[in-house]
Amino acid sequence: MADSTEGIGGLKYDKTKRAWPNELNIFFALIAIVLIFEALGQILPYMNGQSMLFDFNTKRDGTILNIARLKIIILQVSIIGIIALGVTQVIISGGIDLSSGPLVGAAAMIVMSFAQTELVNGNPNPKAVFGDWAFDLPVIVPVIVGLSFGAFIGAINGSLIAYTRIPPFIATLGMFLICRGIAQWWTRGQPVSFPTEGYAWLGSGMMPVVWFLMLAVLFHFVLRHTVYGKHTYAIGSNEDAARMSGINVQRHKILVYMIASMLAAFAAIVLSSKNLTAQTGMGQFYELFAIAMAVIGGVSLTGGRGSVVGTVLGAMVFGVIQSGFTYIRLDAFYQLMAMGTIIISAVVLDQWRQKTGKSRS
Template sequence: MAEESHGVGGLKYDKSKRSWPGEVNILFALIIIILIFEALGQLLPYMRGQSMLFDFNTNRDGTILNIARIKIIILQVSIIGIIALGVTQVIISGGIDLSSGPLVGATAMIVMSFAQTELVNGQLNPKAVFGAWAFDLPVLIPVIVGLCFGAFIGIINGSLIAFTGIPPFIATLGMFLICRGIAQWWTRGQPVSFPTESYAWLGSGMMPVVWFLLLAFLFHIVLKFTVYGKHTYAIGSNEAAARMSGINVRRHKVMVYMIASMLAAFAAIILSSKNLTAQTGMGQFYELFAIAMAVIGGVSLTGGRGSIIGTVLGAMVFGVIQSGFTYIKLDAFYQLMAMGAIIISAVVLDQWRQKSATAKA
């Protein structure tokens, strides 16, 4: 029988309506994708039986896992993953943010200008942007400058959306162009390089992964257990009802976009630290990849549903697919086509999930 009595009052429990948490489904999808690429490594003639994530020469690392490739996958997604944590909150609140990619480029250029060392091989820094006052500053100064710039951009985005009624797509698309222009204007397109050792440490080694996981844990707690999180879900689920219940919707939207932009700015800090340079083209496509990570992770584009854990798993799925394409030696232009198809598929999947949920209700 599908139904059984449960509790007082003749309440019914329908076993057929039980379902796993969405995060479990994403984990299963991650495992299946890994198995597909492993199978391709065995089946494609030119791969010669290679393995994507395993290395059976245990004398190399003392384990059957391909540690080098796993590190590359995690590093690839960690910086964009930081952006995806902010994008997740924006989408849950019912919005969208297209400005995060160019914001990375603009912030990287600005921050690196305040993180430069004076001497390079005994000579004055050839890439110096400012005078002597800006050399060898404490690492906290460029970090604060970057976060303040991100907060400023986020407040503008949020205010435009909350107080003028401009659709988030249009407001953040305009900011997309503004930030890309700022990145090119800051040094007239010239790269900014040679940071201090303390600044370079922020993105060295596996530090981007550490920052990503720490921030993911922090915002998982924030969304799940704080008033900020409850209000974010409430606004995304039904903005009119949230307003009627006493939530200051306008103020909260500004806060959500500010936090998202600050996370994008922090990602720029880590990226420029990791690369030891800042260039105007940094962050290209990052906004789309971050949105894709969130949607793959179960965040609904209609708002009101999603989780940080899901986004982290979505980032891993995205990273495995990206690394898998390189592993099977897929040409770069085919990779772009495939990633575009994956983004479209993620949106189609989200729409299908919404229709299925509505039908069951």
């Protein structure tokens, strides 16, 4: 039987050129990584035959899965994953955002200032930033403040890139330093603590995972089934062609960066709520980890290709690798080296994939 069939206009469909969906490849890679760490647990002599994700004492949780470790993995990636959803859209549009990590620190400091409770164990709040008017505000107030700050930073990033033609790398690198400076200036480096119960609920328990999954579903729909998504892919694929087709490229770029920064600000809200405090150093390396999740998930750094599903799977791969290194007791400095190697390998793989795709077409 022939490998190709006749199509409309004499075109032929070649079965040999069919490819797995990229998301499926990432899922298989995730399974393979889990199996590798499971094998290391059995092979390495100091591991004493431990299992990474399985716990055969079913009386503990009623399942053979190691629920505690699974929760840790998911919680580890959920907050950075929220940032990665925004970074994914930026990269698909042909840009990059290096400011999201410091933005988390700055937004956390600002937001927590509006989320403080007046009394701590019956005494006045020792970490108060403002006066009585800012105590015990409804939880919606700090949330709106945080999202507004994120939108403001994103609008600056997008405007610089869209109207001055500054490379996204330089524009967001400058904002990286500005946001880090804002975080340190806001309270002169002092942490801000003691939020209200309503604010603390936003990041309690497994809520970070709930927010991450809800936002992932939302932006998967937005990118795949709305005009916004179609324009984002079009600009990333060919900006000149998108402009000639009637897309307002400048306005859309500003919108993309605003959404990405608002997601980073929301990640700051969830993080500060989870930790019950805000510190200037929050968000360190988050921008790089978010980019890594997107790239591992198949988002092309040249723009025009990628998906939210891929980024979610990339986040899981990132989380399993990070947890796996801790599981086999790899020192922290080796972990950073390994993660850097993985990021470089993901980019090299993306470049190879693009070249082979062009050679087949």
